[in-house]
Amino acid sequence: MSKVAVVTGSAGGLGRGIAEKLCSNGFSVVLHDINEDLLNKTVEELKGKNFDVIGVKGDVSKREDQFNLVKEAVDKFGHLDVFVNNAGIDAVTPFLLIKEDELNRLFRINVNGVVFGTQAAAEQFIRQNTKGKIINACSIAGHEAYAMLGTYSATKHAVRSFTHSAAKELAKHQITVNAYCPGIAKTKMWDRIDEEMVKYSDDLKPGEAFEKFSSEIALQRYQTPEDVANLVDFLASDASDYITGQAILTDGGLVYR
Ligand SMILES: NC(=O)C1=CN([C@@H]2O[C@H](COP(=O)(O)OP(=O)(O)OC[C@H]3O[C@@H](n4cnc5c(N)ncnc54)[C@H](O)[C@@H]3O)[C@@H](O)[C@H]2O)C=CC1
Numbered sequence: 001m002s003k004v005a006v007v008t009g010s011a012g013g014l015g016r017g018i019a020e021k022l023c024s025n026g027f028s029v030v031l032h033d034i035n036e037d038l039l040n041k042t043v044e045e046l047k048g049k050n051f052d053v054i055g056v057k058g059d060v061s062k063r064e065d066q067f068n069l070v071k072e073a074v075d076k077f078g079h080l081d082v083f084v085n086n087a088g089i090d091a092v093t094p095f096l097l098i099k100e101d102e103l104n105r106l107f108r109i110n111v112n113g114v115v116f117g118t119q120a121a122a123e124q125f126i127r128q129n130t131k132g133k134i135i136n137a138c139s140i141a142g143h144e145a146y147a148m149l150g151t152y153s154a155t156k157h158a159v160r161s162f163t164h165s166a167a168k169e170l171a172k173h174q175i176t177v178n179a180y181c182p183g184i185a186k187t188k189m190w191d192r193i194d195e196e197m198v199k200y201s202d203d204l205k206p207g208e209a210f211e212k213f214s215s216e217i218a219l220q221r222y223q224t225p226e227d228v229a230n231l232v233d234f235l236a237s238d239a240s241d242y243i244t245g246q247a248i249l250t251d252g253g254l255v256y257r
């Protein structure tokens with residue numbers, strides 16, 4: 001019987017990379033996204049590679065969507081082994097200009113989404129009476145707060161905190177809760193961050209905010225989805241069974257903890 005994983009926000013970017021890696025290691029994977037067109041396209045592409053996948057549209061900030069996602073996974077594949085809370089959004093704003101709407105939007109998706117996903121997956125693992133793995137998208141910004149990324153950094157610090165508290169409470173059920181903390185990966189997210197940072201800067205041209213952040217990376221290259229997927233794949237495997245409550249950096253040498 002193959003293992004079953006759910007990856008939220010996996011129509012593109014790091015989530016797609018994670019889904020593909022788990023598929024290539026024999027998982028059946030439920031892809032999930034709020035962007036239905038891209039989700040359908042990605043599901044078809046992965047089916048074309050003979051991967052065992054389905055797509056479920058949903059919004060991680062809606063508790064009922066997260067519980068429905070787990071239900072759809074179990075209805076299709078019979079059980080659940082791994083739940084990756086990957087979906088997240090960004091905002092670039094000078095501190096004095098941060099508005100209530102930005103705070104609410106980012107916290108609803110990046111934080112509430114992780115809490116609801118964790119609750120839905122944990123309830124299923126407890127019902128199944130099996131071990132289970134919950135893996136959350138944190139960031140270097142969950143260890144270090146960045147200028148212009150105040151709201152985003154705060155949400156990722158909250159993800160790290162919820163990773164710790166959920167790990168402590170769920171350990172008695174043999175459920176582990178860990179987080180991956182990527183650095184600078186060239187996805188749509190960083191395209192948006194670069195565009196916004198350049199707008200607020202007097203001297204940066206398009207692409208230069210990304211280059212500036214990347215130039216600090218000790219291993220001298222920006223991150224690929226595969227780099228991130230390699231860590232998540234480990235956290236999803238039995239090899240990580242004795243690890244819980246950790247927010248592990250994968251950033252090529254940028255933030256040292
Ligand atoms: N790209 C990077 O350098 C880094 C990314 N991360 C984190 O990794 C995760 C993935 O990031 P990327 O792939 O770069 O982002 P992305 O913006 O390229 O992709 C995110 C995906 O999530 C989906 N999504 C957005 N809101 C959603 C919602 N409410 N419900 C369901 N799906 C939703 C989007 O449609 C998109 O397909 C995020 O949590 C992000 O904060 C962390 C550190 C660095």
Ligand SMILES: CC(=O)C(C)=O
Pocket residue numbers: 090139140141146149182183184185189190193
């Ligand atoms: C997008 C992200 O997490 C950073 C700080 O690069």
